[in-house]
Amino acid sequence: MRYSFKNDYSEGAHPRIIEALLKYNMSQEAGYGEDQFSKQAKNLIRNKINNPEASIFFLSGGTQTNLICISALLRPHEAVISAKTGHIVTNETGAIEAVGHKILEKETKDGKLKVEHIEAILNNHQLRPHVVKPRLVYISNATELGSLYNREELKRLYEYCNQKNLILFMDGARLGQALLSSDLSWEDCAQFTHTFYIGGTKNGALLGEALVFNSTRYSEDFDYILKQKGALLAKGRILGLQFLELFQDDLYIELARKAKEYAELIQEALIKKGIDFLSPTESNQIFPILNHHQIKKLEEKFEFYVWKNIDENRSAIRLITSWATQETEVKKLISLIEEF
Amino acid sequence: MRYSFKNDYSEGAHPRIIEALLKYNMSQEAGYGEDQFSKQAKNLIRNKINNPEASIFFLSGGTQTNLICISALLRPHEAVISAKTGHIVTNETGAIEAVGHKILEKETKDGKLKVEHIEAILNNHQLRPHVVKPRLVYISNATELGSLYNREELKRLYEYCNQKNLILFMDGARLGQALLSSDLSWEDCAQFTHTFYIGGTKNGALLGEALVFNSTRYSEDFDYILKQKGALLAKGRILGLQFLELFQDDLYIELARKAKEYAELIQEALIKKGIDFLSPTESNQIFPILNHHQIKKLEEKFEFYVWKNIDENRSAIRLITSWATQETEVKKLISLIEEF
Amino acid sequence: MRYSFKNDYSEGAHPRIIEALLKYNMSQEAGYGEDQFSKQAKNLIRNKINNPEASIFFLSGGTQTNLICISALLRPHEAVISAKTGHIVTNETGAIEAVGHKILEKETKDGKLKVEHIEAILNNHQLRPHVVKPRLVYISNATELGSLYNREELKRLYEYCNQKNLILFMDGARLGQALLSSDLSWEDCAQFTHTFYIGGTKNGALLGEALVFNSTRYSEDFDYILKQKGALLAKGRILGLQFLELFQDDLYIELARKAKEYAELIQEALIKKGIDFLSPTESNQIFPILNHHQIKKLEEKFEFYVWKNIDENRSAIRLITSWATQETEVKKLISLIEEF
Amino acid sequence: MRYSFKNDYSEGAHPRIIEALLKYNMSQEAGYGEDQFSKQAKNLIRNKINNPEASIFFLSGGTQTNLICISALLRPHEAVISAKTGHIVTNETGAIEAVGHKILEKETKDGKLKVEHIEAILNNHQLRPHVVKPRLVYISNATELGSLYNREELKRLYEYCNQKNLILFMDGARLGQALLSSDLSWEDCAQFTHTFYIGGTKNGALLGEALVFNSTRYSEDFDYILKQKGALLAKGRILGLQFLELFQDDLYIELARKAKEYAELIQEALIKKGIDFLSPTESNQIFPILNHHQIKKLEEKFEFYVWKNIDENRSAIRLITSWATQETEVKKLISLIEEF
16 A cells, blocks of 8 residues: 555644543543543643633534524524635535525635735625625634735734624644744734634544634624534543643644654755646645656555646645654655656 | 442443454445444344344444435435434424424323324324324334333334324434343334334444344435435444344343442332332333432432422433443442332 | 405505505605615604614515524524424424524423523523524414414513513514504514514515614614525515505504404404314404314314314314405304304 | 615515415414415416426525535535536635535537536546546526526527436525526426426515425435425425415416516617617516716616626626516606606
8 A cells, every 4th residue: 555645634644632631531521622631621721722711612624613603603694705725615524504694705825815805895796685794714724725914914804804893714624734834823823813714634633623703792692503413522531631731831843843854855846847836835735747657657656736837847736744644655655756 | 429329321332342342343344334243243143033124234323323314214304203301302303393394293291202192193184285294103212211112102103103294203312221120022013003213322332323224115315315425434343243242142132231239239228218200110211209308419429310390309310221230239229218 | 266364464555555665656766775765764763662772674584584583593503492383393394493493392281482482492401502593583463373462471481581581572463463463562562572573464565574672782783694595575665665654643552453353343243153172362363162063064164274183073273364354254253153 | 765676685575475375374284385375376387387296395585495405416526517607706705615515617609508617627627536526407498697598598408418327406595587587398398407496586486486496306304404404394295385376376476577577678678779788688687787976866766786887987787577576666767758
């Protein structure tokens, strides 16, 4: 079997997480998220983001978190604004529409929404009541193209949203990468969004995302909706325990760092060979543009996605690293690149 | 902390499951349920129920399984028939209505639906198009009251459903208990329901339910809906691996047996003391009727639910055992009972 | 063809309404409810109920009004409380569930909800978040059984709802009957409900119900939802014009009176013959209990519903009168009754 | 008040329709669409389209028809393909998403979908189950830009849809214009779509659209869904009677013709003055490009929409004529144009 650089969820969990599951396996805990691990993990996160008012809930995956959060926040006629490349637009089987809400999509250069994009959509939705009412702005950070929002960009979006009575929701499936490689801090996430989530699945957990409402204004009765949509695990302890482990020291960021370091090694090797990139590498996702001969060579040893045709001879591929990436495999990959 | 007999999901997973997670932790697997563990586990289940045509999907919990399955099977005007005590009626925060379907509830003696109950509902829903169209019959086995359907009862329901063009769906959150303590076999589940699920969460797994469609007629495009409702885990391996462990020998039934044995020990002790029961004990749920002094005595050492007031002096309590129940604690409980 | 006492929507509209449609047919008006007739009609209603703050919308029918109003007022996990005989429970094809909300049904003696009924439901829905959150109380006045809420009863319900943070919604498909035959006034409807509707279809209009929100707190953005659910007519004028006609003098109540007078004539004749009734006659619906011979006799000349079997020999039938009922036919019916 | 060319629903109904309502006003009819007028009107339509198998339902408006039809035809994960200018995309407040379905929008030149557009969307939705499943193709004829599908174009779409297991649904809010001005016949509508509707509201009716399923395969149980969504009028007679009048001779097409003739007169006048058009005039919608001085001149006497800015000095306006347009007003408008 070839080694895979296809994604950052090919392996199980970081060994410390499995150990924690093992260690506390037989302790009796209250069900449905009322366990001690979940409570402690929530406190750790509240401290980390420096927001004692934050309401925090643990869910099982990204699509689930997006659809339930949006469903809880919007009334029937309210709509979501998203980049055309947003995960909710491209990869969630119409989950948002299935709970009743239209997504107003905007073409962007790099997967990042800007104030101008939102403004254009607001301007196009004035013909009340014949159009939906834009109400929630969905961004991903890191985005699906690997780009990042810096502090100033997030702040500007947040201020604009406040001014226009919009809710800013940040999908943090790969938030570790964003925090690691930009000037954005944990505190900024609490200060410059209304709600966001911290992705566990793609950064060392077996499963699990931590959804944070920065004000109780937005989380009212969320527990009911979590249960109603089938997301409240009887053994909520397995989510709590994982986030407890990820946040009791800086494990969450360390795992993101490991992924990033491997990505940088690979990128350097590519740059040395004069390879172009589809988009700048800001996180653990690399999009080099290779010719078909080069792609074939790599495919003999490795698995990855061919992402986009560039021209007759070349395509961009996507390589993703993670906390679980094996150093020896990275070296093998670099050797192949050096032979180009 | 007092020892809890509150439910069968207070602990983590059976040690063999944690070991399996540990053992295969770093193997790379395809995401979203396409992993090798899931494929193997599905084959084991197909063999066990002797239905090579079965379509099988792994989900994370009972409410999720119920709502997605029902949502996938029904058109907008179609309704569900359930006992008034059915889990979808009492404990799922309107999850079925939230995906658009009315539940037609029927009072029953013991939580079990009979042909007469269904017939009565069909007769009351003739005034097309002003009433919903009953289309799916939901039963739980074991029921929420601990009662069981035997082979003949299930067969009769199934035949009636076929005759009336109804879909029979069996919630098997505690299916292990049903199979262990009645004449119902794995094969019968495949033969006498259209779809059913095998509960993992309450019988040794960290999380996970295996939803079985006995004919592909009912599972068409189910993968889309699983994803749309947020139930398709990126690391589907953790569900597959658990069911692989539970089904590669008879671990699933063994764990149910362990729970049942403890329940029987407790029950014997109660019977010896002449204690009455709210309903006969057929599974790992016991409903003894105690006076308030007795309840207070037990509460000093143990946690459990006071289930129902009987009269001024007495209430029924619910005691649940599981694969994880500690023998020493069962003995302590029995000692207390003997002191009554 | 036999003359029908089946319901109060067998004919077209009161002649004054058709004349109004004819008279203003070619005047140009703004679309989607922004026409002059709708504006004037809303003002008349605001005056009649003495609530200048009321937000009023015209819809096409009862089921539509119920489902859109409830959909606009509730969040996903919130539920409706209704009598088991409520129209939304029995005759609307699961319309409320189809927009996502569970109805908590309560058995009543006469179709009328009382504080005790609501209290019992609240007490049974404490196990947050595993149960829905009761939030809206649905009553019909007149009820589906022809009974009426008097002023004191409505006031008590309203005060209880306020105390428990519940919304009181009154379905007034036959509100004319309620106002005519009880001590309830137009002003009371504004004072002792949060929202209610005035039924046109069953009281002289071609189609149309006027939905009144007694506070803008509840009507926020309702225009969007009205449009989204397909209820905003391009030619909203035809609804406005009808309510303008019904409310510019007391036509609405006069039409109810005409219906009631015929009902009373028939009732008297029945009483004279010693006929029993299924329920007391408070509105334009009469439920006499006849033997099968008597029913057969009436059926030779008239259409009506056989409503409920009473015993081997007798059934209750339902006779409904309306503004359109023909006096000569009432006399023929009475003659037949006198021959009993 | 200025005379309005804003739309084709500013007036009431064609006088023959009001007369019919008046004439049959007091006849007693069965409720909920079971009246004799509806039955006769359906027969007339079946004859007109030469499809004795057609299932026909009368609804109140376009948004309502679109959302209920689509809701009845699709499973939860199935999506609609539409031009970006489609009415369901731009002017229905997210009605389709509110019943759970994503619309896959495609930029077009003239508001008309072509096979290539659909093919491109199918190609982009291969990543099952992470994307929705395209299943229904929505077209409007005439389109929202006034363009028309000819027979060959519709036939090609239909054949492609059949080949790809897609449902072709034609929104005929302005179908009269399409039939009048292209080579498309009534029979073609039945032969080359799976379902379509015949718009009454914009062509002489007070309200009403006739939804036609060309095969019972698609209309199964539609009556339930019609009722559930609040669209089944108690006095269905008022819809039936109108379509009876529109179809008992060729009134429906005659009314479209009258609208078209006025449009042509205005267009000629514009052409004579060398005015350009935003899009070719194929129906009763004209989109001349005028300078701001010209627009101002017209605005002194007439109401219409300024549709789109063209450049600093010019905008396109939209003029719509109808069966109700007054000849004298058309002449006044032309006089003003001649003064340009």
